[in-house]
Amino acid sequence: MALAVSSPTKGSRAARTKATEDRILTVALESFGTKGFDSVSLDDLAADLGITKQAILYHWPSKLALLNAVIDRAAFELIIEFDGALSEDGSGWSRVESVVRRIFRVAMRRPELLGFIREISRIGGDASLRVTTDLEPFVTRATVYFEREMDAGRIRRCNPGLLLVSAYSTVLGAATEVEVLRAVGIEPTLRSTVVRRRELLSFLYAAMAAPESKNDQAPR
Amino acid sequence: MALAVSSPTKGSRAARTKATEDRILTVALESFGTKGFDSVSLDDLAADLGITKQAILYHWPSKLALLNAVIDRAAFELIIEFDGALSEDGSGWSRVESVVRRIFRVAMRRPELLGFIREISRIGGDASLRVTTDLEPFVTRATVYFEREMDAGRIRRCNPGLLLVSAYSTVLGAATEVEVLRAVGIEPTLRSTVVRRRELLSFLYAAMAAPESKNDQAPR
């Protein structure tokens, strides 16, 4: 665990502080996202980090305060990952495709990030309110994009919010629902992932593209 | 909490035992499904039930043994709920539609059931192996059904397992991902649920139905 996080042995004090908080947030995000918030104690976190629990409580006054910080971090990273795809070149389907590819990449390389969002949704209350607020600008951008594509006749006309949720949970499910995949006889190997992504893209294309499509190209 | 579970004041001893275990499983399923396994202590459960923690440990030797029992119960109830839909009358799309409607109904009326399956998937290990095993017969039936529909040209040809996962996570997402829905401006009221289900059905129809469809009727 806790690899690729620089050791706190150089730089100014302020820089070192920031580096420590960064390490804690990174490890906390990974643990909360994979094991769940309640399943990870501050002692567990501290042990992973090679520090004491009280060091964590020095930077944040309580475990809940830490959770909020992790939420902000997760939302920030999610936006970084996905928002770029919305600004990329290409129109209509090819842009959607690039978003899906990106989600897949994130789901493969950093499953804890998407797992964490789901975990937060389940916790509910202040936590999910916070993640909602954090992600609001991105959601707005995506919705506006969808509406424009619908106006242009490249995406089937429908409720853009629901389309977003459908696409989101479809991709998230296919990317992260490892146990379910296993249940239907799909081993989550790297090779099968490529196949899965292609199949999913054509699933989404069929669902989203406008009937008499003006898209540049259908997926193969 | 814990409503509609009969009080243990009559019947034979064996019947009373079974009734008690039933009550415990019901409350445990609800709590584990909504709050998560680790977030619910045996004391919490016992308090909800109006018994002592040791009464639970009398029926199952440990919390993990209880979890396994809850898994079996959840899988059983899921199969009861969904398997019937696969046997219903109607062919092609109308059958898929009835399954989706049923999932929606379950997601609305018993969110803890689907939440629990998701929770188990996250726990991983023996637990998810068990749920996989429990659900295997149903998955097989669904897969066989999909394949037959593809052969008949009523459903777009693709990997049936992945189609199942895609449909599963799409429906599950739209039905349970309340916070995400809220994030995109969809309040989960009862009225909006009807709209959401209709939109989702047309999303799925577009994704699943064969291009030149031989289906009895397209969804409205």
Next chain:
DNA sequence: GTGAAAACTTACCACTTGGTAAGTAAATCG
């Protein structure tokens, strides 16, 4: 009816939990 098994409860325990208080070595500032 009587002995035994079943279905509990009360009492208890070692361990973990989030969190506080007090101390300490190092960096920063005057």
Next chain:
DNA sequence: CGATTTACTTACCAAGTGGTAAGTTTTCAC
């Protein structure tokens, strides 16, 4: 340099955790 702030650690605690041991009452077999 000396005082103070920063970034921690060691020591500790009350509450809660899953689980054991030993009763106690009710039901059942005979």
